[in-house]
Amino acid sequence: MAKAPRTFQSLQLAILTVSDSRSRANDSSGDLLQHRAERAGHQVPERALLPNNRYQLRAQISQWIASPAVQVVLVNGGTGFAAGNCTVEALTPLFDHPIDGFGELFRQLSFQRIGSASVQSRACAGLANQTLIFAMPGSGSACELAWQQLIEPQLNAATGPCNFVPHLKNSTAAGCEGIA
Numbered sequence: 001m002a003k004a005p006r007t008f009q010s011l012q013l014a015i016l017t018v019s020d021s022r023s024r025a026n027d028s029s030g031d032l033l034q035h036r037a038e039r040a041g042h043q044v045p046e047r048a049l050l051p052n053n054r055y056q057l058r059a060q061i062s063q064w065i066a067s068p069a070v071q072v073v074l075v076n077g078g079t080g081f082a083a084g085n086c087t088v089e090a091l092t093p094l095f096d097h098p099i100d101g102f103g104e105l106f107r108q109l110s111f112q113r114i115g116s117a118s119v120q121s122r123a124c125a126g127l128a129n130q131t132l133i134f135a136m137p138g139s140g141s142a143c144e145l146a147w148q149q150l151i152e153p154q155l156n157a158a159t160g161p162c163n164f165v166p167h168l169k170n171s172t173a174a175g176c177e178g179i180a
Contacts (some may be wrong), residue, residue, distance in 0.1 A: 004124050006158040009165055013037050014046035014070045016060060018087050019079035024049055029076045036055045037074070037146045042155065046070055051126040052078050057090035065094065065129045070106060072155060073131060074147075077138030079122045087135050088122045095126030095133070102134060102150060109149055110142070130169035 015037075017030040024030075027049055034044045046064060050056050057078075064070040092098070095132045100157035102125035112132030123146065132155075138147040157165040162176035 006160060006174065008041060009157040009171065011071045011155055011165070011168065012069055012170075013042050013043045013044050013072045013074060014048075014064045015044060016047075016057070016073060016075045017049040018052060018057060018085075019049065020051045020084065022049060022138075029138050029140050032140050033074050033076060033147060034145050035114065036144075036152065040152055040155070042072075052084040052086050054086040054090040057087060060095065061091060061094060061128075061133065065131045065133075068169060070131060071170065073133045075133065075135040076095060076143050079124070079135055079137050081120050081122070085122075088124055091124065091126065091133060091135055094128045096129065097127040099125040099127065105150055106136065106146055109145055113141070113145070127164075127168060132164050132168060132175075139162060151152070 015030050015033050017027050030047060030049065034047065037044050048060055050060060061073060064073050075087060075091070078085045105122045106123040107118045107121050110121055121137055123136045134146065134151055136142055153159045154164045156163060157173035165171050165173040166175040
């Protein structure tokens with residue numbers, strides 16, 4: 001019996017910018033992520049900008065994790081070593097399943113562009129209540145790199161042999177095939 005071909009499935013994304021200095025008017029990284037997601041065929045019904053406060057971040061992300069309308073959360077900012085950054089500390093307790101490979105691969109790709117400074121990135125990802133969460137640095141180039149090289153392909157149900165779409169709430173996509 002032939003297997004049905006994999007097809008693209010539009011997903012519902014939320015975007016959170018973490019910054020003590022940006023406003024919605026100058027949130028260029030949030031704008032970039034929204035534009036890329038929509039250009040790829042996804043919807044972005046939720047967007048927020050919050051300061052570096054782990055409890056406000058955790059509350060917003062928890063709301064999206066609990067919502068049946070949000071399947072993916074993209075977080076930009078607050079992942080470096082600056083004293084006030086707390087994105088990683090806010091998110092990691094919420095993960096049911098950390099996705100270690102995202103941070104590892106992001107730093108590897110970053111190393112090719114910025115050299116040893118890439119070790120200061122604490123980019124991370126995880127799955128919580130069937131909601132995929134990616135946290136990346138707040139620079140536009142970092143967001144572009146993460147989206148283009150890692151996130152966009154994994155949000156496409158047609159990407160083989162595996163993608164994250166079958167693991168998301170309200171997904172109709174088939175699972176991985178051919179992975180040992």
